[in-house]
Amino acid sequence: MKTIKDIAKLSGYSIGTVSRVINDHPDVSEEAREKILHIIKKEGYQPNTNARHLKQARSSAITVFVKGSNNVFLNSVLERIQGYLRAHHEEAHVVFLTESGNEVEDALQIFKERRPKGIIFLGGDLHNFREQFKRITVPAVLVSGSAADMGFANLSSFCTDDYEGGKAAAEVLIRNGHRSIAVIGGFISEEKKQVSSNRLQGAMDAMHEHDIPFDLDTGYCQCMFSIRDGYEKTMELLSKRKDITAVFAMSDMIAVGALRAIRDSGYRVPEDISLIGYDGIEYTRYTVPRIATIRQDTDLLAKKSVEDLLFRISYEKEAVHGYIDFKVIDKESICRIG
Amino acid sequence: MKTIKDIAKLSGYSIGTVSRVINDHPDVSEEAREKILHIIKKEGYQPNTNARHLKQARSSAITVFVKGSNNVFLNSVLERIQGYLRAHHEEAHVVFLTESGNEVEDALQIFKERRPKGIIFLGGDLHNFREQFKRITVPAVLVSGSAADMGFANLSSFCTDDYEGGKAAAEVLIRNGHRSIAVIGGFISEEKKQVSSNRLQGAMDAMHEHDIPFDLDTGYCQCMFSIRDGYEKTMELLSKRKDITAVFAMSDMIAVGALRAIRDSGYRVPEDISLIGYDGIEYTRYTVPRIATIRQDTDLLAKKSVEDLLFRISYEKEAVHGYIDFKVIDKESICRIG
DNA sequence: CTGAAAGCGCTTACAG
């Protein structure tokens, strides 16, 4: 492998000048720049990243933590984030965690070890952030979940307004005459403002406003954000509650499992039971029937997150918290009753 | 941030000894080891990875290239690879490429820049390997695709026997009386032995053995490995060929799109048209109807790949090429006719 | 078993 020394020798300049050319410093003569650039290209020289980062005492990479490697929604945000980072010539380092892993603890480890210049969290448990995030000192962004209440100066967040999203989902069902609605979603902890808590609260408020009875114990089903668990929890639910006419699943993955479970329980979608999901992943457009959903704008989530992060890496600036609009996609999986 | 110097000072030993403790070298007294370990823990010291790698002139990371970030099959292999690497305390660096990107070119770039000690390719075009792989000098593994014929001493490969898999898929359809079969899959290039070419050849040979006519021009449909393209190409196909009674899709993603397309073309699955996919992704177990498929053993693919790679990183050894058994999953999407 | 020292490949004040 060629090193900066070889390039210096070949070009007749010192390694200092070569370094300046590599890093686009202004104080280099046009002549030197051209000559050195030419040799770099000819020799296929690539600066050693480890050495660069060692000197700079930090890596130039941005680490992205993805909570749940099977989460299709987060994966599609990830794909776009990678695209935007690449467009800005930034290097991305992706780490996948299980849905139950502690992303902040892992981030801390990586932070100390690899010194990324910025961190993006795709999904995250606010509780973990409250406990440990303070030890992370580089700019970071939480996607899908609001960190507004935590007040970390270096943690921005972008997400859909989950309360309104949950409310909108329930309203679609209510508008179609449903009064016996079950909700399937994530873990509801004491920690308020979690994604699932917000969506549930929105749905409950919508039902309340329309005088629709809803009992948490029998009407809410806790579930992992996976197809399989969506299937199993829906099977259980339907075996107990024979009166259900509509299901709101807090993720499309859950909804896909629920769709099959409803059928395996002997019901038709939507004739017997209507179904609405959340996220707007591609699958929902190809199931039979297509699944109604609350579509999150993955592209905008990705774009805003990357832009904010890079901006804050370059300029000291306060973290911001933004809501990205969602869209109600009313599909074949919903049937008017009553 | 604490450095090795701080730990040396605090412990009363030299940085050399501290380094030996960190790297588990044998020549350290038990006393020194304990004392140093204790201080490292107490101070929360983390060695600087950049500095370590700089000295070692290579990174300790293993880079994984995933061709097609939306490819659910490759993602599930990736998930398991990450698990195995983690179990071996190896750091993984994941890079996603578009389906049409050149993974070897990107690998070359990363190889020169970050010096991974090993590379895993999830998916890959043999043509790219033939052209450029020779410049990569660390152990590597190609998953899903056989590199046996290329004879690179540092490139192992593990995959399903795609020829036999394709043949098995066609035979399921043939056994059920189908004689008018369409095949939908990837790009068929002059480069033989590609994944799609192999599956197609297997299917064609099966048909040939049973005297079933098959015309490449009208019977084979070229398609990206995505739901959307599976949908669109199947719509086109069915608008032209009214006689089709069975479809073999070379990936479950394609099959999922095809399932919806068949229905949107006015046919039922499986009463009018039978369908079989390839890969065995989770989703095929939850569609309506469930989709028959050739299930690849993602766990074993991941396990063998990681073990072989780590073995060859530690001991100079020739690359190996292995086939992993597949399993025919005969599901509701197939109907007996004739 | 331990320490002192060289050196990995870069960047960046500091001089000129």
Added chain:
DNA sequence: CTGAAAGCGCTTACAG
């Protein structure tokens, strides 16, 4: 505009 030199935080022969 350019060069010589210090130093980033480690690892690893080399001596002892």
